[in-house]
Amino acid sequence: MELKTVGLTKRYGPKTAVDHLGVTLTSGVYGLLGQNGAGKTTLMRLFCTVQEPTSGKILLDGEPVREMGEEYRSLLGYLPQHFGYYPDFTALDFLRYMAAAKGLPDRTAKKRAGELLEAVGLAGESRRKVKTFSGGMKQRLGVAQAMLNAPKILILDEPTAGLDPKERVRFRNLISAFSKDRVVILSTHIVSDVEFIAEEIILMKAGRIIQFGKPQDITAEIDGFVWECGVPTGQAERYAASWNVSNLRNEENGTTVLRVIGERPPVAGAARVQPNLEDLFLYCFGGNEG
Amino acid sequence: MKKLIGFELKKIFSRRLTQGAFALVLLLSAILGFSTYQNKYAFDGAGREGTGKEAVSIDKAVAERYAGTLTDEKVQRMLADLVPKTGENEINALYIYHNATQSAVSTRFADRYGGWNGSTVADVFGEGEVTIGYVDGWLSTSRNLVKILILFSLFLMVMTAPVFCGEYGGVDQILLSTRYGRTKCAGAKAVACVLAALLTTVAVLALNLAMAFTFYGTEGLDCSILFAQLTYIEGGIPFNITCGTMLAYQALLAFTGALGVVGITLVFSAACKSPMVALAASALLYGLPVLLPVSEVSPLFRLVVLFPTYHAQFVSLMSVEQMGGGALYALWAIPAGVALLAGGSVLARGIFAKYQVS
Numbered sequence: 001m002e003l004k005t006v007g008l009t010k011r012y013g014p015k016t017a018v019d020h021l022g023v024t025l026t027s028g029v030y031g032l033l034g035q036n037g038a039g040k041t042t043l044m045r046l047f048c049t050v051q052e053p054t055s056g057k058i059l060l061d062g063e064p065v066r067e068m069g070e071e072y073r074s075l076l077g078y079l080p081q082h083f084g085y086y087p088d089f090t091a092l093d094f095l096r097y098m099a100a101a102k103g104l105p106d107r108t109a110k111k112r113a114g115e116l117l118e119a120v121g122l123a124g125e126s127r128r129k130v131k132t133f134s135g136g137m138k139q140r141l142g143v144a145q146a147m148l149n150a151p152k153i154l155i156l157d158e159p160t161a162g163l164d165p166k167e168r169v170r171f172r173n174l175i176s177a178f179s180k181d182r183v184v185i186l187s188t189h190i191v192s193d194v195e196f197i198a199e200e201i202i203l204m205k206a207g208r209i210i211q212f213g214k215p216q217d218i219t220a221e222i223d224g225f226v227w228e229c230g231v232p233t234g235q236a237e238r239y240a241a242s243w244n245v246s247n248l249r250n251e252e253n254g255t256t257v258l259r260v261i262g263e264r265p266p267v268a269g270a271a272r273v274q275p276n277l278e279d280l281f282l283y284c285f286g287g288n289e290g
Numbered sequence: 291m292k293k294l295i296g297f298e299l300k301k302i303f304s305r306r307l308t309q310g311a312f313a314l315v316l317l318l319s320a321i322l323g324f325s326t327y328q329n330k331y332a333f334d335g336a337g338r339e340g341t342g343k344e345a346v347s348i349d350k351a352v353a354e355r356y357a358g359t360l361t362d363e364k365v366q367r368m369l370a371d372l373v374p375k376t377g378e379n380e381i382n383a384l385y386i387y388h389n390a391t392q393s394a395v396s397t398r399f400a401d402r403y404g405g406w407n408g409s410t411v412a413d414v415f416g417e418g419e420v421t422i423g424y425v426d427g428w429l430s431t432s433r434n435l436v437k438i439l440i441l442f443s444l445f446l447m448v449m450t451a452p453v454f455c456g457e458y459g460g461v462d463q464i465l466l467s468t469r470y471g472r473t474k475c476a477g478a479k480a481v482a483c484v485l486a487a488l489l490t491t492v493a494v495l496a497l498n499l500a501m502a503f504t505f506y507g508t509e510g511l512d513c514s515i516l517f518a519q520l521t522y523i524e525g526g527i528p529f530n531i532t533c534g535t536m537l538a539y540q541a542l543l544a545f546t547g548a549l550g551v552v553g554i555t556l557v558f559s560a561a562c563k564s565p566m567v568a569l570a571a572s573a574l575l576y577g578l579p580v581l582l583p584v585s586e587v588s589p590l591f592r593l594v595v596l597f598p599t600y601h602a603q604f605v606s607l608m609s610v611e612q613m614g615g616g617a618l619y620a621l622w623a624i625p626a627g628v629a630l631l632a633g634g635s636v637l638a639r640g641i642f643a644k645y646q647v648s
Contacts, residue, residue: 050466070469073471080460084457084459084461085460086461088304089304093300101294101468101469101471101474102468103468103469103470142464146464
């Protein structure tokens with residue numbers, strides 16, 4: 001399966017959210033990273049056909065998805081960043097309704113809903129109304145609905161938002177197990193989530209892809225640009241404000257170890273360390289909010 | 291599709307505002323029906339007087355004496371039996387209310403003092419046979435239904451307004467990305483609205499008619515609406531149909547009006563982002579025909595009265611003309627209601643199918 005964008009552009013008035021984007025995705029988990037406003041959510045909405053591109057197209061195995069209509073959407077699973085729900089529906093009702101909208105036969109819908117509620121840890125809450133759910137529970141229900149139809153293309157926008165560490169681990173395992181022979185695109189602000197499960201990283205800035213590749217390949221591009229150095233704890237904040245610092249770690253001897261991203265060592269004696277995705281993110285975006 | 295319709299119905303009926311508005315319609319129906327019954331007054335002219343149940347009993351007893359085909363002989367008998375006992379000092383006999391039969395006969399056949407005004411049955415009603423009896427109960431029920439059905443139309447707007455735009459609060463993103471989100475789901479919404487509207491119409495009509503049956507019985511259903519007391523004359527329907535026929539038309543128009551209202555509201559529901567805006571826009575359009583400067587003699591009036599507003603306020607529509615075979619022009623409300631529903635559903639579905647989340 002090959003999901004491809006050709007000159008994909010989406011404009012909102014004078015603002016270009018996605019700018020002549022061309023990318024080809026095959027089976028695997030893709031982590032979508034970028035600052036707020038980079039165009040991640042718009043790109044996902046375009047993939048899900050809930051928004052129409054201003055120009056360009058999306059092709060699935062060479063066929064324009066717009067023309068495929070229901071056939072394409074039957075392959076989709078989508079968890080939006082912010083989504084609504086029906087407050088008086090139970091979790092099970094919500095899933096069965098979504099299953100009906102996805103065209104699943106009733107028997108399959110019941111079975112899948114049960115399995116997925118179990119998988120996201122909501123089996124005991126299936127008869128509870130969604131309005132009584134916490135934010136994390138609603139998020140898990142959202143993940144479950146996205147996977148109901150065993151989609152070939154699963155698109156998850158900030159799926160780990162509101163999940164506690166244990167739930168995040170459960171989610172990562174669920175996605176890893178699910179992703180075989182499917183295209184999974186997930187965007188998150190939590191870089192470590194992507195680092196664990198994404199086979200490929202897509203880094204977006206101002207509607208364009210600025211990095212695309214395997215985590216080890218794209219982080220290799222800043223090999224030699226990540227340093228660790230110790231500074232007196234009292235002065236750590238001053239240093240952090242003037243350098244592009246990805247981490248601070250207080251040591252017991254009154255020093256703070258800073259992880260600094262820069263083309264030159266920040267101080268004499270700074271040790272070069274192996275870059276990770278977070279370092280790459282900060283390198284690309286200069287330490288602004290991610 | 292059946293499953294989707296079931297879920298859409300569940301969504302519709304689980305909304306608190308819908309539940310509350312429907313309960314209000316039923317409650318007001320009960321209050322209006324009961325208070326009308328309790329406020330009935332009658333005096334038989336021979337010392338028996340009462341309100342509520344007693345008044346209905348007196349009216350029925352008086353009407354029973356003259357029941358059957360209205361003749362000039364009966365008119366004379368009624369005028370003699372029911373001559374006003376009060377108000378001789380320049381007070382018009384028409385406005386001295388004793389009982390429903392006295393009011394009905396005085397209105398058409400009495401002079402200001404209660405004596406015969408010289409009109410014959412044929413002069414007043416033409417050559418057709420007019421069957422008289424106790425019609426006051428069912429006519430007051432019909433008049434109450436007009437108020438209830440206007441209120442019910444507002445309820446239908448409250449119920450239908452969130453059907454599409456309620457999704458725009460965030461579920462739309464999920465729904466529109468599903469296989470049938472833009473197609474069958476939208477269709478299911480329209481079908482569910484129609485079913486909900488029909489079910490609630492049945493409930494409202496059933497409650498009102500059941501109350502009327504309990505209070506007034508079946509007497510008068512086979513009697514003409516023409517020989518009615520003074521308060522039903524103004525804006526009355528000028529055709530010799532029975533109370534039963536009139537109520538059947540009114541029930542039919544309740545359904546056609548409901549379909550039309552649903553059709554209109556569905557369009558605004560799909561086009562507006564907020565249910566409140568959709569509700570306000572639908573209510574405005576619903577009320578608009580009443581504000582149009584179109585008189586009843588204008589040819590345009592025949593089109594204007596086919597709008598759902600006039601299905602609820604049914605007298606104007608029922609008064610347009612009698613067609614062949616005794617059928618009334620009001621039957622045109624059926625294609626009008628269906629056309630509004632079909633057009634509204636198709637348009638709403640199209641808008642929803644093309645909707646882009648923002």
